[in-house]
Amino acid sequence: MTETEFLRQYDPDRYEKPAVTVDMLIFTVNPERDYSLELLMIERGGHPYLGKWALPGGFVEMNESLEEAAARELKEETGLSDIYMEQLFTFGDVDRDPRMRVISVAYMALVSKDKLHPVAGDDAANVKWFTIKTQEDDSLILLAKGVTLTEESIAFDHEKVIKTALQRLRNKVEYTDIAFELAGEKFTLTQLQSIYEAILGRKLHKSNFRRGIVDRLEKTEEKETKSSNRPACMYRKKDIGKAKQRGDQVWVRC
Amino acid sequence: MTETEFLRQYDPDRYEKPAVTVDMLIFTVNPERDYSLELLMIERGGHPYLGKWALPGGFVEMNESLEEAAARELKEETGLSDIYMEQLFTFGDVDRDPRMRVISVAYMALVSKDKLHPVAGDDAANVKWFTIKTQEDDSLILLAKGVTLTEESIAFDHEKVIKTALQRLRNKVEYTDIAFELAGEKFTLTQLQSIYEAILGRKLHKSNFRRGIVDRLEKTEEKETKSSNRPACMYRKKDIGKAKQRGDQVWVRC
């Protein structure tokens, strides 16, 4: 039998198949609130888990790759494309969805808040950004205006998914540059440090942080320093938020 | 509508579904050949990719989780269970299998050669352990007795899968203890070092290697040292392979 013949007579429906979805973990960081880490979640309007909150996601179409499906979901929720995204883990326990067998590929996206202000879910009551708090005993609490989620109010196995993501995030902050994805295009070192601290959940020493990170950054513009006994140094004129009124150095990623 | 009613009327076949498989990367290390890293592969006996070599794997059944499916495949190929295994990545490009849309969850398993000698594929001509060589230009070559595989002789996108696994392996060797999974229960430090070197693809300094690893290990048995000017030290009486005839220290993992 030739390959063409084989393919013609092959029956793809010989075996029963599970459904495949992508679940999106869309993280951002809130400059208003001490750069705390936030996650986008959706309130379920139908069965199962009616009234609980879940990660955004959806079925993988037959003509799109996993990455494409994830990018599509991200765009549906936030209006954004060209965003940092990475595959997190695939969850496939038998009973994770009561409707049917569902295998979910989880993707993690990191978005800077300034990119999405107008579009994102603040408007819709059933789509919210939740501040993530991890308790001493490793349990999760998600906070938004008017809503507090404990682990019982999270749909499916999404609590496990979120915990997996947080762990990955914490690990990767230490040895990659993902934190930059959460910052805007321009930022002060203090802001960047706050992002690191929010993800890691602990304070860092200022000078050590700077030492380790400065060579991966570029100063934006020059400004003369007023005092004379300090070395001539690049200072900023441009601005973001408070840093504008103050005179702090603004940085961009190399 | 109650949840029970909803579930009764829900039609799981509303959408077309992809097939889901697990692909297994079963690694071992060959003590006969300088502890080089080896990977189990299967020659395809049917279309598509007839005559090419592929990773072992198979469809995920409806009543088993992904981990269970992977463990089942591992047992089918090697006869082993209770083996170190981790999920690697999920590959879901649209055209990776000409038969139909297939999404593959790749799992990596690490086995010590002594556990599997009798069972494994050395017998069957279409199942072989391949020594992995990575070239300067990042291309792969797989070697077994009588067979040499270049990238063109590897089925599906499995070359990409293998490269992903090698990278993960190299990263994780540096900050975890996975290398121990490839060693037997008892081993000498020199053997363990060879395993590290095989995975990393470069030589390590003996004394530095020992310094870093000794506190994670336990010596097996005591033996008096003959010379007097060295500190009294635990030495071995038991044995594995050559280390027996020589008098080298044998270690077990803490």
Add this chain to the structure above:
DNA sequence: GCAATAGTGTCTCTGAGACAGTATTAT
């Protein structure tokens, strides 16, 4: 001026890498 925050310099300690040297075994 004073408090708060941005930004710099430097000391110490640890751990990685390199290498020299001794002990033991195979022949």
Add this chain to the structure above:
DNA sequence: ATAATACTGTCTCAGAGACACTATTGC
């Protein structure tokens, strides 16, 4: 005895952590 391999000790250098200090800004 000699070569090969197991095993140990120590020097150096770079990076992480801690901390003290100066500069600038907001009030």
